[in-house]
Amino acid sequence: xxxxxxxxxxxxxxxxxxxxxxxxxxxxxxxxxxxxxxxxxxxxxxxxxxxxxxxxxxxxxxxxxxxxxxxxxxxxxxxxxxxxxxxxxxxxxxxxxxxxxxxxxxxxxxxxxxxxxxxxx
Numbered sequence: 522x523x524x525x526x527x528x529x530x531x532x533x534x535x536x537x538x539x540x541x542x543x544x545x546x547x548x549x550x551x552x553x554x555x556x557x558x559x560x561x562x563x564x565x566x567x568x569x570x571x572x573x574x575x576x577x578x579x580x581x582x583x584x585x586x587x588x589x590x591x592x593x594x595x596x597x598x599x600x601x602x603x604x605x606x607x608x609x610x611x612x613x614x615x616x617x618x619x620x621x622x623x624x625x626x627x628x629x630x631x632x633x634x635x636x637x638x639x640x641x642x
Contacts, residue, residue: 524548524549526543526551526569526570527562527568528550528553528572529585530554530574531554531576531577532574535603539552554577555578556582556584557579570600570637571595572601574603583615590618590619600619601620602615602622604625605626
C-alpha cells in the first residue's frame with residue numbers, strides 16, 4: 522500500500538523539494554501552499570501523514586494543526602512540523618495544538634523519510 526502525504530508550505534521551493542524526496546521514497550504526495558489551502562485539501566487528500574510549516578500567510582501552521590485536529594476523521598493522523606523555527610516555546614505550542622513531531626529546516630532527506638516511516642507503518 523502506498524502511503525499518502527499532504528505537505529503544507531508557502532515556499533514553492535520547499536514544496537517541490539518535499540514532493541521529489543517523498544515521491545522518490547514511494548509516497549503519494551498532495552501539496553498545499555498555506556494553512557487554508559491545506560484545510561481545503563485535507564479531506565480529499567485523506568493523508569496518512571501531514572507535513573506542515575509554521576510561518577505561512579493566511580493561516581499559519583498552528584491554525585492548520587488545530588483545524589485538522591478539529592476534524593474527527595483526521596484527529597489521529599500524524600502531523601510533522603517542518604520549519605526553520607526551533608524555539609522550545611514554539612515546539613510546545615505545536616504539541617499543544619496536536620503536532621506529532623518537529624523537524625528543523627534545512628532537513629536531512631534520510632532522517633525525514635526515517636521519521637515518516639516510523640509514523641505511518
